[in-house]
Every structure is written in C-alpha cells, then in structure tokens.
Amino acid sequence: MIRYLTARVASYALMVFVATSLSYVAAVSFLDPRPRLLLRTPRPTPEAVTAQLTANGLDPDAGVLERYARWLAGVVFRFDWGLGPDGTRVNDEFFARALVSGRLVLLATLASIVVGVALGVYAASRQYSWGDRVVTGASYLVSTIPAVVLCLGVQLAGIAVNERAGRRLVHVSGASSPTPPAGAWGGLVDVAQHLALPTIALTLLGHAGYQLLQRSLLLDTIGADHVRAARARGLTRGQAVRRHAVRTSFIPVAQGIAFAIPAIFTGTFVVEQVFAWQGLGVYTLSAITATQDVNAVVAGVAFGGVTFAVGAILADLSVALVDPRVRVH
Amino acid sequence: MQHGPGRRHEQHGPGERGGRGRQGGEGPTTGPGPVRTPSLPGATGGVGGGLATPGAAAGAGFARITTPVRAPVGTPRMRLVTRRLARNPGAVLGGVMLAAVVLFALAGNAGNPYAYDQQDLLNLGSPPGTAGHRLGTDAGGFDLWAMLVRGTGRSLLVALVVGLVTPLLAAVYGTAIAVRGGTVERVGVWVLDMMLVLPSFLVVAVLMGSTGGGALHLALALTAFGWAGLARVVRASAASLRERDYVRAARYLGVSDREIVLRHIVPNLGSYLVVTVVLTTFGAIVAETTLSFLGVGVRPPDVSLGRLIGDSASQLAAYPWLFWGPTITLQWLTIALALVGDGVRDTLDPTSGSGGRA
Numbered sequence: 001m002i003r004y005l006t007a008r009v010a011s012y013a014l015m016v017f018v019a020t021s022l023s024y025v026a027a028v029s030f031l032d033p034r035p036r037l038l039l040r041t042p043r044p045t046p047e048a049v050t051a052q053l054t055a056n057g058l059d060p061d062a063g064v065l066e067r068y069a070r071w072l073a074g075v076v077f078r079f080d081w082g083l084g085p086d087g088t089r090v091n092d093e094f095f096a097r098a099l100v101s102g103r104l105v106l107l108a109t110l111a112s113i114v115v116g117v118a119l120g121v122y123a124a125s126r127q128y129s130w131g132d133r134v135v136t137g138a139s140y141l142v143s144t145i146p147a148v149v150l151c152l153g154v155q156l157a158g159i160a161v162n163e164r165a166g167r168r169l170v171h172v173s174g175a176s177s178p179t180p181p182a183g184a185w186g187g188l189v190d191v192a193q194h195l196a197l198p199t200i201a202l203t204l205l206g207h208a209g210y211q212l213l214q215r216s217l218l219l220d221t222i223g224a225d226h227v228r229a230a231r232a233r234g235l236t237r238g239q240a241v242r243r244h245a246v247r248t249s250f251i252p253v254a255q256g257i258a259f260a261i262p263a264i265f266t267g268t269f270v271v272e273q274v275f276a277w278q279g280l281g282v283y284t285l286s287a288i289t290a291t292q293d294v295n296a297v298v299a300g301v302a303f304g305g306v307t308f309a310v311g312a313i314l315a316d317l318s319v320a321l322v323d324p325r326v327r328v329h
Numbered sequence: 330m331q332h333g334p335g336r337r338h339e340q341h342g343p344g345e346r347g348g349r350g351r352q353g354g355e356g357p358t359t360g361p362g363p364v365r366t367p368s369l370p371g372a373t374g375g376v377g378g379g380l381a382t383p384g385a386a387a388g389a390g391f392a393r394i395t396t397p398v399r400a401p402v403g404t405p406r407m408r409l410v411t412r413r414l415a416r417n418p419g420a421v422l423g424g425v426m427l428a429a430v431v432l433f434a435l436a437g438n439a440g441n442p443y444a445y446d447q448q449d450l451l452n453l454g455s456p457p458g459t460a461g462h463r464l465g466t467d468a469g470g471f472d473l474w475a476m477l478v479r480g481t482g483r484s485l486l487v488a489l490v491v492g493l494v495t496p497l498l499a500a501v502y503g504t505a506i507a508v509r510g511g512t513v514e515r516v517g518v519w520v521l522d523m524m525l526v527l528p529s530f531l532v533v534a535v536l537m538g539s540t541g542g543g544a545l546h547l548a549l550a551l552t553a554f555g556w557a558g559l560a561r562v563v564r565a566s567a568a569s570l571r572e573r574d575y576v577r578a579a580r581y582l583g584v585s586d587r588e589i590v591l592r593h594i595v596p597n598l599g600s601y602l603v604v605t606v607v608l609t610t611f612g613a614i615v616a617e618t619t620l621s622f623l624g625v626g627v628r629p630p631d632v633s634l635g636r637l638i639g640d641s642a643s644q645l646a647a648y649p650w651l652f653w654g655p656t657i658t659l660q661w662l663t664i665a666l667a668l669v670g671d672g673v674r675d676t677l678d679p680t681s682g683s684g685g686r687a
Contacts, residue, residue: 012526015519019527026532030539144663146615148622148638149656156645265528273623274642288534289624297535304528 001320008316012309016302023301024071024294028064033085033292056083058294071295082295084287090295093283094303100175101268101279108199109264112206113257117250119207120214124222125241136215139208147205147267151274154201170196173276198275202267206260213256217249224248254318261311265304413676420672426665430658434482443472445479445632457650465650467640473654480632481658483544487617487633490548491555492610496602498556503563504590504598507571518564521557529554534625542628544617551616559605563598570594600677607670614663634659 037049044052053060057070074080081090119139123132142150158172171177171194180190221227222245230240269281284300287293404412414420442461443449449460449470457465457473464473506517533550540546570576576593584592614634620626621635628636634655641651 011519011522015523015526018523023527023532023535027535030535140667144660144667146618146659146663148618148635149659152638152642152645152652152656159646262528269530269623270619284531285534285623285625288531288538292538297531301528301531304531305526308526308528 004320005313005317008313012313016305016309019305020298020302021068021072024068024298025064027294027297028067031288031292031294031297032060033058033294034060036290036292037085052087053085056085056087058083058085071298081299084293084296085291090293090299093296094280094299097278097280097283100277101272101281103175104195104198104202104271104277104279105264105268107195108202108206109260111199111203113210115203116207116210117214117253120211120253121218121241121246123211124215124218127219132215135211139211142204142208143212147270148274150205151198151201151271154197154204155274158197169193172197175277175279198271198277201274202271205267206264209260210253210256214249214253217252218245221245221249251319255315258311258315258318261314262304262308265307410676414672417672417675419668420676423665423668423670423672426661427669430481430662430665431485433658434478434485437478437481438475441472441474441478443475445471445475446630447472447475454648464654465648467648467651468644473651476632476637477634477654477658480634480637480655481662483627483631483633484614484617484635484659484662487544487548487551487627488610488613490545491551491613491616492606494552495556495559495609495613496605498552499559499563499605500595500598500602502556503560504567504594507564507567508586508590508594510568510571514564514568518561521561521564524554524557525561527554530620533620534623537620537625541631542626543631544627544633547617547620547626548613551613555609555612555616559609563602566598566601567594570597604670604674604677607666607673611663611666611670614659614666618659634662 033053034046034049037052038044038046050060057074059067071082074082079091081094083089084093119135123135126132145153155172158170161170162168162172175194177190177194180187218241222241224245226248227240227245230244231237235243265280268279269285271277272279272281273285280300280303284296287296287300414424438444441463449462449466449472451470452460452462452466453470454468455462455466457463459465462472462474464477466472467476502517506514509517532554533547536550537547570593576589579589579593617626617633618635618638621628621633622639622642624639626635627633637655638652638659641648641655645652
C-alpha cells in the first residue's frame with residue numbers, strides 16, 4: 001500500500017514538474033509585460049522598463065533557458081515563485097488570493113456535496129414520483145446551462161431581490177465592503193451578505209452532477225440482494241436503504257468528488273469574474289490578459305496541476321481503501 | 330468544464346458492469362463515463378431482425394460482432410439507428426432545434442439591412458425595434474440580430490471542429506498505443522496523464538493571447554489541449570479489447586496491427602465514439618462561452634455567443650436585451666445538443682430499453 005502510494009506520488013510529482021516547466025517556457029515565449037509598462041504616465045523610456053524588469057528577475061533580453069534555470073533554482077531552493085513585473089512577490093499575492101477564493105470554494109463545495117447527495121438519495125428512493133421528476137429534471141436542465149449564464153442569472157436575481165426588498169439584502173459584487181460595519185456581528189453579517197450569491201451560484205452548478213450520479217448509483221444498488229436481505233431481517237425500508245444501499249452506492253460518488261477538485265479551481269474563474277471577487281481566478285486571469293505576469297501564470301498552472309494530482313490520488317486511494325475487489329499492487 | 334474524464338480505475342473495463350449501464354446518469358458536462366459494450370443488436374449477425382436482448386450486451390456479444398463486417402442479415406445498422414432515434418421524442422425535438430439554429434446561423438441575416446460589422450452611429454444602444462434594428466443595437470451601434478447570426482455561426486464552427494477532430498485524434502492515439510503495448514503504451518499513457526495535469530484552460534488562454542482571437546484559432550487550441558482525457562478512455566477500452574480471443578486469433582493469423590485496429594477494435598468502439606462527438610461538441614460550446622466571456626477566447630472584431638454575453642455582463646441594467654439575446658440563443662443550442670446527445674446514447678446503448686421492435 002505504502003509502496004503503491006509512494007510510486008503514485010512520485011509519478012504525479014514528475015508530471016507536475018514537466019507540465020509546469022513546459023508552461024513556463026510557453027509563458028515566457030508568449031507573454032510580454034513591456035508594452036503595458038510602456039503605456040504608464042509619465043511615459044518611461046524602453047530602457048527604464050527593461051531595467052525595471054531586469055531588477056525583478058524578468059529580464060526580457062535573457063534567453064528562455066537561462067530564465068528557466070534561475071526561476072527553477074528559486075522555486076526549488078527557496079520556494080520563491082518570483083516577482084511580478086511591478087515587483088510584488090508572487091508568493092504573497094497568491095497566498096492572499098487563495099484565502100479569498102478558499103472561503104468561497106470551501107463553503108460551496110460542501111454545500112454542493114450535501115445538497116447533491118441528499119437530493120440524489122431522495123430522488124432514487126422515490127423513483128418516478130413527481131418529486132423525483134422535478135429534482136432530476138432540474139439537474140438535467142442545470143447541466144445544460146453554461147456557468148457564465150448561471151452566474152449572471154443569479155446576479156440578476158439578486159438585484160431583483162434587493163429591489164423588491166427596497167434595501168440591500170445581498171451584495172452583488174465584492175468579497176467584503178470597503179469599510180465593514182463595526183463589531184464582530186456586523187462584520188459577520190457583511191461577509192455573509194457578500195458570500196450568499198456566489199455560493200448559491202456555485203452550489204447550483206455543482207450539485208447537479210452529484211445528484212444525477214448518486215441517484216443512478218443508488219437505483220443500481222437499491223434492488224440488490226443484500227438490501228432485500230436486510231428488509232427480510234425486519235428492517236424498515238428507510239433503514240435498509242440508509243444502512244445498506246446508500247453506503248455501497250456512495251463509493252463511486254466519493255471518487256467523483258475527488259476528481260471534481262480540479263474543476264473547482266476552474267469554476268472559480270467565472271464566479272470571481274462575475275461577482276468581482278479578487279481571488280485566485282481573477283489574479284491568474286489578469287496575469288494573462290493584463291499584466292502579462294509570467295511568474296503568476298506559472299504559479300497558477302502549478303497550483304492547478306497539484307490540485308489535479310491530489311484529486312486523482314485521493315480518488316485512487318478511496319477506492320483502494322473501500323473496495324476490496326480492487327487489487328493494489 | 331473539464332473534469333478528468335474517464336479517470337476511473339482501469340480495473341473496471343468495459344462490460345464489467347453487466348446488466349444495465351448507468352442510466353444516462355452522467356450529465357453532458359461530466360464527460361464520458363465507462364464505455365459500454367458498443368454492440369448493436371442488429372449487427373450481432375442476428376437473424377430475424379434482432380430484438381434488443383439486454384443479456385447479450387457484454388462479453389459474449391463481442392466474439393460475434395466483429396466477424397468481418399458484412400451486410401447483416403437483419404435490418405441494416407444505419408436504418409436501425411435512424412429508426413430508433415426517430416422514435417425518441419427528445420432526440421427528435423433536439424434535432425429540430427439544432428436544425429433551426431444551424432439555419433439561423435446560415436441564413437438568419439437575410440432581409441436584415443444591417444451587417445454584424447457595420448456601425449449605426451445614429452442608434453447607439455437603442456432597444457429592440459428602433460430604426461429597423463430587430464433586436465436593437467449595442468452601445469457601439471452594432472446590430473444585435475446581425476451579431477447574433479454571426480456569433481452563432483462562429484460558436485457552431487468552434488463546436489464542430491472540436492467535436493469532430495477531438496474524438497478522431499483520441500481514437501487514433503488511444504488505439505495505436507494500446508495495440509502496440511509495452512513501452513510505447515506506458516510512455517503514451519504517461520504523456521496523456523501529463524497533459525491532464527496541465528490546466529488546459531490556462532494554457533489555451535496563454536496561447537490565445539498571441540493570436541488575433543479568431544474562432545478557428547480557439548477551436549484549434551481547444552482541440553490540442555482537450556483530447557487527452559478521451560484518449561485515455563479509448564486506450565483503456567482498446568487495451569481490454571486487445572486481450573480478447575478473436576483479436577489474439579487474428580494476430581496469430583498474421584493480421585497486421587493496422588488491420589486489427591481498423592477491423593476489430595474501431596468497430597467495437599464506434600458507437601461510443603459517436604456519442605462522444607455529441608458530448609464533445611456540447612463541451613466545446615460551453616468552453617468557448619467561458620473563455621470568450623473571460624476575454625481570452627474569441628475577441629473583437631470576431632463575434633461569438635460567449636463574447637456577446639461577456640460584453641453585456643457589465644451593462645445588465647442599462648441594456649438587458651444585449652444579455653437576453655445571446656443567452657437565449659446559447660441556451661437553445663445547449664439544450665438541443667443535450668437532447669440529441671441523450672437520444673444518441675440511448676439509441677446506441679444495447680442495454681437500454683429503447684430497442685423496442687426496431
């Protein structure tokens with residue numbers, strides 16, 4: 001088991017390393033922060049811009065391999081992911097943004113799993129009732145709605161709610177007010193008001209997949225012999241389903257959850273853009289579209305790769321631990 | 330967006346879950362699930378019209394399906410598929426919706442006095458119906474109807490290229506490394522895993538920055554970084570097919586690798602790949618929307634549905650029609666594709682009850 005796990009981790013570490021290196025080379029070749037810096041007022045000379053970039057370790061005249069070697073040494077020996085064109089440390093920025101995104105993503109992921117699995121169990125244990133049709137139909141509908149449309153729709157609904165109430169019940173943009181209300185309680189309410197809409201949007205998006213998966217898996221096990229045997233032993237239908245069917249059917253769902261981890265990372269891009277949260281997604285995106293910040297982009301790629309690897313290993317592990325049929329060499 | 334499709338444990342080869350497949354459980358966004366044994370009742374050399382016999386789904390069916398593909402005795406495969414599709418009301422509705430949207434993209438601007446790249450400086454941001462603008466104009470005076478027609482066309486182009494090329498690429502690569510086996514296969518799978526670790530979303534965004542932001546560029550970038558997951562699934566199923574007795578027999582008879590792939594492996598993956606074309610097309614529409622919305626996909630002067638939605642997002646209150654126009658078109662398109670996808674999957678799934686008497 002330990003040997004298998006070590007081999008998996010080593011293999012994924014190598015993959016993340018190669019993928020990050022490739023993307024570093026690509027980013028250095030395709031991104032150029034100079035044009036944007038040249039447009040500042042007062043207008044700097046091209047030499048001044050080059051000097052500024054060189055001072056930040058982004059020397060545009062240096063060769064790709066030379067820059068790569070210097071960057072790699074920094075990452076490996078000091079865990080220093082470099083500086084942005086304006087001299088800010090990528091490490092600090094990334095960490096600060098991760099806290100903002102994490103707050104949003106953690107809550108929404110938990111809510112998606114709980115809501116999705118609960119609705120899936122509900123729908124499966126009442127197959128073809130109107131409740132099942134409504135819940136499952138809604139999941140199918142949601143899975144055809146692109147994230148962009150859904151987020152904008154939730155935002156519009158939030159605006160409508162505020163108008164109907166005549167005051168600002170929920171905030172439609174930002175992670176917190178510029179000047180949060182005084183007191184611990186006021187601050188908490190303020191955070192909740194900002195969190196509400198993006199969390200609802202992400203939960204709506206995320207729950208549909210779990211609901212459909214849990215429903216179909218539970219339908220497969222609900223008629224299985226061991227569940228009938230449990231009924232025959234005198235358990236009520238609810239007890240038999242809860243204790244014997246839901247447990248077995250949850251194994252693949254758990255695996256699905258692990259694989260959804262990288263999708264969460266991607267999902268934040270749209271939600272943060274729509275609701276104007278200054279999180280990881282917006283940071284990485286503006287590093288590509290606006291600041292042309294090579295180091296930030298590569299840090300984003302590495303982060304995405306690591307989340308994927310963690311998800312994949314967790315998924316393998318969960319199956320290997322729970323399912324004795326899977327032989328782990 | 331992309332989950333790692335098909336990254337389930339390989340121990341679950343196709344056909345291992347005998348009986349019923351997952352009841353269409355995975356939404357179109359979750360990507361391909363476990364490959365179902367893609368055999369059609371009519372193609373099993375079945376005499377007498379071939380009733381859909383759910384039991385013949387896995388295992389045993391295989392040996393017989395791939396005896397050299399000759400004209401089956403019963404109903405021809407194509408007619409069988411179309412007949413089954415025609416009986417599925419969802420698929421028919423989806424097909425009609427899809428045809429309507431394609432027609433709209435091709436000929437929707439007929440009779441409209443304005444072109445998508447033509448500014449009407451007298452009507453900036455006018456609501457629908459002003460001065461012959463059917464759906465109004467945006468803040469720059471561009472006609473929304475004309476932009477919708479153009480944008481739908483570009484989004485469809487992206488979807489079509491990605492939807493057709495991705496499965497092709499994945500099928501060729503996946504079967505090739507599976508048949509070769511050994512070191513080639515191990516290295517090939519490692520490369521695929523490495524590509525899956527790379528957040529394709531960011532890489533496409535970086536690449537698109539150096540292009541003009543045209544729709545075709547986006548299609549190529551999405552294809553180049555979107556085929557790895559599918560290739561992995563194809564590889565896993567092809568590897569399990571490779572171990573079947575009839576493939577081994579063919580090999581001992583001296584049949585070449587190429588012939589084995591074309592005659593014995595691809596026909597068995599055929600229906601799965603057809604389903605994948607629809608799912609990938611759906612995924613490409615969503616990916617185009619997301620990337621263009623974020624400003625890293627299709628950019629001006631080119632128009633796409635995602636770009637139109639992205640442009641409207643900052644002015645929802647002032648110009649609501651700019652949001653609802655492209656949104657309704659996009660939703661129409663995704664629902665149509667989802668319906669068709671579900672129908673096709675049902676039709677080609679030998680374990681589903683849709684066989685009826687056809």
